[in-house]
Amino acid sequence: MSDPMRPRAALRTAVVWEVLKDALDRRVKVTGTDALDVLDTGGGTGNFAVPVAKLGHRVTVVDPSPNALFALERRAAEAGAADRVRGVQGDIHGLFDVVERGGYDAVLCHGVLEYVDDPAEGVRNAVAALRPAGALSLLAAGLGGAVLARALAGHFNEARQALSDPAGRWGAGDPVPRRFTAEQLAELVADAGVEVGAVHGVRIFADLVPGVLVDTEPGALDALLKLEAAAAELPAFHSVATQLHVLGEKRG
Structure with missing residues (x-):
């Protein structure tokens, strides 16, 4: 997956990026600080971590792949955000072997639950890494x-x-x-102590539309982006989304 700020990649990331950015902005206002502590579990090469760091936040990426973490370091340096991105090797099941419990204003758990042995434990660990009222951004296959x-x-x-x-x-x-339904993800999050704020369908149309149409028709990319955004929060479309995004806030 490419940088969510690049136009073509935006077909797959725009909805999540806009929701995440708004959540971080709200958290900034609540905490009264310009720089949040953000944890990206399974963040790999920094598809979201680096853009978040470019907003001025401190980002810790936990990923099991040394190669991904090496690419993350290079990517952060190229973006001028090396001083705000830290990569550590690990996974969500052993999360507190490598990061602080309850030390983050926001936790990203994107593309992780599909691959872990115990998704419920993964969500619980992600939530346990949050400070009170911290934001959880969860993205999984639909x-x-x-x-x-x-x-x-x-x-x-x-x-x-x-x-x-x-x-x-x-x-x-x-x-x-x-893979998950929207109801399954919302239940996992709620059981872990998070108040679900919104559920979004991601890549509702983007994976079904022929790439040549988007590339050759004038204005097609922008129109498709707007369509994705318009349908993302409508429950009727959650059942056909390639991915599902849950945004919530830790209770207590």
Whole structure:
């Protein structure tokens, strides 16, 4: 995934980026400080961490891949944000082996729950890293989007398999170990002590529209971005989104 500030990549990241940026701005006003402490679990090469750091915040990225963390360091340096980005090797299950419990104003948990053995524990750890009233940004693969994509590709048996599979997988060749419904994610977050503020569908249309159409039709990219933003908060479209984003605030 590319930098969320770049136009083409915005098709996949714009909704999350705008929601996250607004949440950080609100947190700045509440805390009365210009620089927040932000934790990005599974943040990899810094797709969100570096843009967040460019806003002036201090970002800690936890990721199991040394190569990703090396790329993160280089990316942060190129963006002039090296002094505000710190990468540490680890994962969300062993989170407090490498970071402070209750030490962050915001935690990003993007593209993590699909790959962990215990999603509920992962969410609990993400929430435990938050300060009281801290913001949680959770992004995970949506079940409905995968079912729709397989069906539109003519793989009807695989689409039906994803519907009936407890993990939402369409077969042995499925590269995603687990998918979620909006209700499942909201329940995980609520059970971990977070008040759900909003649920957004992400990549509702972007993965279905032919790339050549977006690249060649004048104004198509901007129009598609606006369509994604308009549909993101409508519950009717959550069931067909490729990804689901939950934004919440830690209770207490």
